[in-house]
Amino acid sequence: MVCAGSGGVGKTTTAAALAMGAAADGAKVAVVTIDPARRLANSLGLEELGNEPRLIDPERFTEHGVDMRGELWALMLDAKRTFDELIEHLAPDTRTRDEVLSNRIYKQLSNAVAGSQEFTAIAKLYDLDASGEFDLLVLDTPPSRNALDFLDAPERLTGFFQGRAVKVFLRPAGFGGRILGKGTGVAFGILRRVTGVDLLNDLSVFFRALGGMIDGFVARAERVGALLADPGTTFLIVTSPRHDPVEEAIFFHRKLREAGMPFGGLVVNRVHAAPELDGELPGELVEELGETLAGRVATSARELAALAARDERNIDHLRSSLDDPPLLVVPERQDDVHDVEGLAHVREHLWGAAAMQDSAA
């Protein structure tokens, strides 16, 4: 299950609450986050999460009235570490492996290749899936990135490895020979003398070692792409009921459909409920509060009513644009969601009785 959506709408919160709900119901679940802000770790009450799944102590949930019948595992993806593991896996021998891992160009590249974070996220999912250890994998996608990066990350990376740049480097004549004119060679020579860095050598070692691994990379990227499109995969689009995220959700949904990816439903998070108070404050309340305070309360109530009406309009727009999709609503909480208790509340709206009511409505 991939939780996607625009920045700050509650992807991490939703991923954690969904994973927690499925685990409470008896499944063995792993929730994978890429959030460097450690929001997931924090809300689960942990200092940090590693690159390998870690079982969350069920006691943590029992304390907050959540009976954990299954297991919740969590990990925070380290893109660089996952890339390294991939090299370890694909390298034909230990010499090549060490050559690549210690290579200056590799070190830069593994951090910089466009989409490498998204790619490694899915590569990790692929491994977790292949391990057969878990009933459900929930992926929280990176903050404030274009959610669409996820869809074409495998393709983009394959494109990079099969692209002209890499092929040029891999020509038998070698990098130093044909591609660079004599002048550039001299420049590299000076660079080496001045800085002690043999860039040319780094480059050719890197691409030579990489040459043997390209097929492995491409095969991996293809399998990862297939995993995303697998009917067992579900994309959940998370959004807030505001104008811009709603438009992005509609756009993302269209892209999902065009890419043939499985869409599961929508989670609209932080929805304002209309205040029960309608119009004027009751006389006794005005007496109790005094004119000034009562005036402010009335203003607040009006503002909240306006927000609730706006949210409702945007949700209606979303429903009709997506042809009445499966949709769950999570209300705006007074507090933000930063601990197990907060997650337990959100879970109520995703799994519990409240979710049943909402979806019936």
Ligand SMILES: Nc1ncnc2c1ncn2[C@@H]1O[C@H](COP(=O)(O)OP(=O)(O)OP(=O)(O)O)[C@@H](O)[C@H]1O
């Ligand atoms: N229903 C809610 N009510 C109140 N606050 C919420 C609710 N859901 C999420 N929040 C708060 O909103 C903030 C953003 O949530 P979250 O980190 O889950 O979003 P995100 O989509 O993962 O953001 P990013 O794109 O930065 O990764 C957090 O401070 C979280 O506690």
Ligand SMILES: [Mg+2]
């Ligand atoms: Mg997040």
